[in-house]
Amino acid sequence: MKKLAARDKHTIWHPLTQHKLHPVMLGIEKAHGVYLYDENGNSYIDAIASWYTAVYGHCNEYILSRVEQQMRELDQVVFSGFTHRPAVELAEGLLKILPANQEKVFFSDNGSTATEIGIKMALQYHHNSGRKRPVFLAFEEAFHGDTFGSMSVSGLSVYNGPFEQWLMEVERIPVPTDDTVENILFDLENRLRRGDVAGFIYEPLVQGAAAMKMYKASHLERILKCCKKYGLITIADEVMTGFGKTGKNFASDHLSIPPDIVCLSKALTAGLMPMAVTTCNGEIFDAFYSDEIHKGLFHGHTYTANPLACRAALAGIELLLTEEMQDNIERVTGSHRQFDQRIKGHPKIAQTRQCGIIYAIDLDLEMERYGKLRDRLFQHFMANGVFLRPLGNTVYIHPPYIIQEEELEKVYQTIESAIESID
Numbered sequence: 268m269k270k271l272a273a274r275d276k277h278t279i280w281h282p283l284t285q286h287k288l289h290p291v292m293l294g295i296e297k298a299h300g301v302y303l304y305d306e307n308g309n310s311y312i313d314a315i316a317s318w319y320t321a322v323y324g325h326c327n328e329y330i331l332s333r334v335e336q337q338m339r340e341l342d343q344v345v346f347s348g349f350t351h352r353p354a355v356e357l358a359e360g361l362l363k364i365l366p367a368n369q370e371k372v373f374f375s376d377n378g379s380t381a382t383e384i385g386i387k388m389a390l391q392y393h394h395n396s397g398r399k400r401p402v403f404l405a406f407e408e409a410f411h412g413d414t415f416g417s418m419s420v421s422g423l424s425v426y427n428g429p430f431e432q433w434l435m436e437v438e439r440i441p442v443p444t445d446d447t448v449e450n451i452l453f454d455l456e457n458r459l460r461r462g463d464v465a466g467f468i469y470e471p472l473v474q475g476a477a478a479m480k481m482y483k484a485s486h487l488e489r490i491l492k493c494c495k496k497y498g499l500i501t502i503a504d505e506v507m508t509g510f511g512k513t514g515k516n517f518a519s520d521h522l523s524i525p526p527d528i529v530c531l532s533k534a535l536t537a538g539l540m541p542m543a544v545t546t547c548n549g550e551i552f553d554a555f556y557s558d559e560i561h562k563g564l565f566h567g568h569t570y571t572a573n574p575l576a577c578r579a580a581l582a583g584i585e586l587l588l589t590e591e592m593q594d595n596i597e598r599v600t601g602s603h604r605q606f607d608q609r610i611k612g613h614p615k616i617a618q619t620r621q622c623g624i625i626y627a628i629d630l631d632l633e634m635e636r637y638g639k640l641r642d643r644l645f646q647h648f649m650a651n652g653v654f655l656r657p658l659g660n661t662v663y664i665h666p667p668y669i670i671q672e673e674e675l676e677k678v679y680q681t682i683e684s685a686i687e688s689i690d
């Protein structure tokens with residue numbers, strides 16, 4: 268029987284891939300805990316938790332057992348006109364841990380749809396209230412997904428460049444630093460006075476796809492304050508940062524100003540099932556609550572609130588809130604801090620940064636985002652049994668919370684040897 272990699276080549280079109288340059292995929296047979304196992308008998312520490320999803324470890328026994336039980340009771344049912352126990356319990360569970368102003372939970376399938384729905388809620392909120400606000404506000408270099416609304420509010424890049432002429436009108440502001448925040452606020456206030464901006468979408472504290480770019484909560488608070496002054500709906504895209512990554516349940520918990528809307532996916536279902544939610548405050552829901560049918564939010568996906576995904580998410584939240592998992596998050600955060608002390612003065616390193624369990628190193632090298640040097644680094648990591656995906660000259664770690672100290676040490680040492688191997 269031919270290997271998966273060979274069969275894949277004849278049939279599958281992969282995401283984020285130029286197949287002519289990268290024709291061969293690695294066949295993964297199994298995953299357990301922090302390990303991925305390929306079809307050639309090799310294992311790899313999954314040091315990015317499979318794009319920030321499997322934070323409690325792959326094929327987590329507790330989550331599997333809860334989903335298995337659910338499978339025998341209710342697999343899938345239409346979510347328009349019907350409801351079900353896993354969805355109700357999940358909505359209640361999420362609202363208990365989300366910022367206190369959040370009141371309603373809208374389900375969808377992935378991070379892009381979560382933000383797309385957030386954008387639609389903001390636009391229609393103004394539309395239903397009779398206001399014309401066609402413009403959106405977002406950060407430069409943001410990434411919010413691959414659907415048209417979410418592409419529009421993402422920074423222009425290889426992802427959305429070909430579609431530019433079809434994207435919504437978006438005003439982009441730089442991510443604030445100590446040096447730039449005053450100017451950004453000055454310009455923003457002038458811009459928002461025109462009264463045509465519907466909402467502001469942001470990745471709080473950490474911009475994942477911008478190579479884990481980090482910025483201060485205090486600067487974001489000032490921008491949010493300005494947005495609220497001019498009636499914008501604020502949308503926290505916590506697709507990447509949600510569920511403990513930043514050291515609190517949500518990155519928004521580091522801020523004194525809560526968002527109007529929160530988008531969640533990825534670790535929501537702990538890597539087991541695709542699902543997302545967009546939550547909102549009561550004021551937004553009320554703007555859709557009407558005797559007029561067209562004022563409702565007419566957005567819905569076939570698998571909305573799939574019971575198995577809801578059950579996986581509920582089990583994930585239970586795990587997140589245990590003392591053991593909170594200790595794990597603290598432990599990993601502390602280990603990164605120590606590693607940072609060890610490595611940050613290295614002559615080949617330009618900068619390091621950390622937010623909770625997310626740690627990033629910028630190498631002092633010019634590198635294309637998916638260029639040859641980046642590929643060499645990637646190969647080095649894989650050859651040493653560590654799955655890391657450098658983005659240009661940035662190497663970042665986002666491990667499952669359950670990673671053990673010796674496994675983390677292996678990740679650190681592999682990064683050190685990779686740095687030595689490049690010039």
Ligand SMILES: Cc1ncc(COP(=O)(O)O)c(C=O)c1O
Binds near residue numbers: 377412470475476507
């Ligand atoms: C902050 C953020 N928002 C949205 C998305 C899109 O999520 P998905 O890939 O599930 O569509 C991502 C994906 O990386 C993300 O990091």
